[in-house]
Amino acid sequence: MNIQTTSPEFTNKSEDVPFEIDELFFSRTDERGVIESGNAVFRRVSCYDWDNLVGAPHKIIRHSDMPKGVFFILWERIKKGLPTGAYVKNRAQDGRYYWVYAIVSPIDGGYVSVRLKPSSPVFETVIAEYAEALRSEREDGLTPEQSAARIRDRLRGLGFPTYAAFSSYAIAHETAARDHALGRGEDGxxxxxxxxxxxxxxxxxxxxxxxxxxxxxxxxxxxxxxxxxxxxxxxxxxxxxxxxxxxxxxxxxxxxxxxxxxxxxxxxxxxxxxxxxxxxxxxxxxxxxxxxxxxxxxxxxxxxxxxxxxxxxxxxxxxxxxxxxxxxxxxxxxxxxxxxxxxxxxxxxxxxxxxxxxxxxxxxxxxxxxxxxxxxxxxxxxxxxxxxxxxxxxxxxxxxxxxxxxxxxxxxxxxxxxxxxxxxxxxxxxxxxxxxx
Ligand SMILES: Cc1cc2nc3c(=O)[nH]c(=O)nc-3n(C[C@H](O)[C@H](O)[C@H](O)COP(=O)(O)O)c2cc1C
Incomplete structure (x- = not known):
């Protein structure tokens, strides 16, 4: 199951930007989330030129399908110096989308986000949960903070006492699924x-x-x-x-x-x-x-x-x-x-x-x-x-x-x-x- 953009603006853009499961990409930002650098795969997949990316806030690739609550949780955690994982749907410059599992790590003077292609069964659940979170934000007028609280509630219902517990579960399953797809043994x-x-x-x-x-x-x-x-x-x-x-x-x-x-x-x-x-x-x-x-x-x-x-x-x-x-x-x-x-x-x-x-x-x-x-x-x-x-x-x-x-x-x-x-x-x-x- 995949969420496809249906607004007219994207009618021909409801495709994803391809990248391989063995590819990893990263971007580095300052403390406010302004892009300072990244690798060539990041630039290619985002479809922007470096001139457009460097110095731009990371929300330049924000996709409108992403619930605000997810970014609220992300920022709340990384500002405290806590490394955090999140599934993110991004929008490339040409309007196409791509999903990643991002690992955001606090560093001196900012953050670095390393991304991999999500492929585990957890991803399917997340797509459905994000769609629900987005619907709540729009229909019930939830603020990012209220939406974050709702997401945490949903996670508790799924058996994860905290967002950290969910992140750990997700990363363990994403890396295992990726290893499997690449014909490698799971990390011991x-x-x-x-x-x-x-x-x-x-x-x-x-x-x-x-x-x-x-x-x-x-x-x-x-x-x-x-x-x-x-x-x-x-x-x-x-x-x-x-x-x-x-x-x-x-x-x-x-x-x-x-x-x-x-x-x-x-x-x-x-x-x-x-x-x-x-x-x-x-x-x-x-x-x-x-x-x-x-x-x-x-x-x-x-x-x-x-x-x-x-x-x-x-x-x-x-x-x-x-x-x-x-x-x-x-x-x-x-x-x-x-x-x-x-x-x-x-x-x-x-x-x-x-x-x-x-x-x-x-x-x-x-x-x-x-x-x-x-x-x-x-x-x-x-x-x-x-x-x-x-x-x-x-x-x-x-x-x-x-x-x-x-x-x-x-x-x-x-x-x-x-x-x-x-x-x-x-x-x-x-x-x-x-x-x-
Ligand atoms: C290192 C780092 C990487 C980020 N990567 C993304 C990203 O790939 N896509 C995205 O939409 N937001 C990303 N963000 C979050 C954005 O800064 C921003 O919070 C988000 O796009 C939501 O924008 P808004 O808070 O203005 O709604 C990243 C933030 C940091 C610190």
Whole structure:
């Protein structure tokens, strides 16, 4: 499915400007988005002369089918220094259109946007979403900001908690589809991060289950005490057990704080997930940056580019180095936090074992009371279920976390400054450090 321009102005211009899937092109702008340079493919596809492009605002190639909300999100993010991916439909000088997936990177004094031909199934969804966004902007009179909020809402509905999460998903799929079309293997680092996402989501769900389970047993000691008051004189063994259970379970519940991040605002696994999305974007983008740099260097050598093009290859190199460093730094924090999460899970397991001995005592005491203890049975059954669930959940967290550590190691850049990495002690469970190829 493709959106075709139907206004009379474009009746003969509803074709796309051809470019090959192996072609990459870029443009560089100042801080306001005024074009300063680019490569020969950018000029060719836009159908403008350099004289028209250099010094012009980038909206010179804006297509009227593009929702304003998309540019609002783009600018909001890049102004904060965040590299951002976006699908963009552009209008060439002769009125024809071309779609790109653009990776916009902040650089000193401006931005550089590297573009590839979109070909993944995500692109189809985006075309439909953009058409809807455009319709809303026109019919409901949405401002760019309102449209941006609506786009983010739609993305949440599609399972992407943030625009960054969507960008990461899109770039991973676009680069994989492009690699496939070019008969190349998928990038191993990006693939590892893709595999890591479901593991982290499982950890996140398990973590939430833990919180719910602990919340559910809060009332147990009181229930026990009420039952005890009917079964025994004040201060009897069941009351003492319930008292102990309350004290210990409070200690265990306090420990759940170790599973929170950002001053308790969100789950540690959620915070890790956000960083993995960020790393996934950078890792996939750096592969494209490496390729465009290679292409630019070759074009420079063969004299296909304009005089002064050396500067562009230097800037592309800086972006690539920046991405390599940032991906290592981000993944190092993920590795560190996963090790922390594993340690907290082990500590919690140990604490729950202590709590478990009180549960066993309670069972013994109920047995001693014989048929009189019937009222205790549901409470003890609830405790049994709780202990089994906690044990299984913690075990699952540990298994998934171990897998995450493995995948983070695989996603680490090969050439990286060792001082950026966390201490090897962090690799707790199996005593492994990072691997370097
Ligand atoms: C590095 C960079 C590349 C850009 N590339 C494009 C582009 O290819 N097409 C486009 O329409 N806008 C592009 N923009 C966004 C434009 O600056 C502008 O926000 C957009 O065309 C919408 O124009 P408007 O905000 O005046 O409606 C780019 C911006 C930057 C910083």
């Amino acid at each position: 680092r990006t693939q590892s991060l893709k595999l890591l996402l479901p593991e982290l989501k499982s950890i996140d769900e398990d973590q939430k289950k833990l919180f719910v389970a602990f919340e559910a047993i809060r009332g147990i000691p009181s229930n026990m005490r009420i039952v005890a008051s009917r079964l025994e004189p004040a201060g009897g063994p069941i009351s003492a057990i319930s008292q102990n259970y309350r004290l210990m379970s409070n200690e265990v519940t306090d420990h759940l704080g170790a599973f929170l991040a950002d001053g308790g605002k969100r789950n540690l696994s959620e915070s890790i997930l956000a960083r993995v999305y960020h790393a996934m974007f950078i890792v996939a983008a750096s592969r494209v940056q490496r390729e465009v740099r290679t292409v630019a260097q070759a074009a420079l050598v063969s004299g296909e580019e304009r005089p002064g093009f050396e500067l562009e290859t230097e800037i592309l190199t800086t972006v690539l180095e920046d991405y390599t460093r940032k991906s290592a730094e981000t993944l190092a924090t993920v590795y560190h936090d996963i090790a922390r999460l594993m340690q907290s899970s082990k500590d919690l397991k140990q604490l729950v074992t202590g709590l478990d001995s009180i549960r066993v005592l309670c069972r013994v005491e109920a047995g001693r009371l014989g048929s009189n203890s019937a009222a205790l049975t549901p409470v003890i059954d609830q405790l049994d279920r709780f202990h089994i669930e906690i044990d299984n959940t913690l075990e699952q967290i540990l298994e998934h976390a171990d897998e995450v550590k493995d995948l983070v190691e695989k996603a680490m850049p090969r050439t990286v400054n060792r001082t950026l990495l966390p201490k090897h002690g962090g690799s707790a469970s199996r005593g492994r450090g990072f691997r370097f190829a």
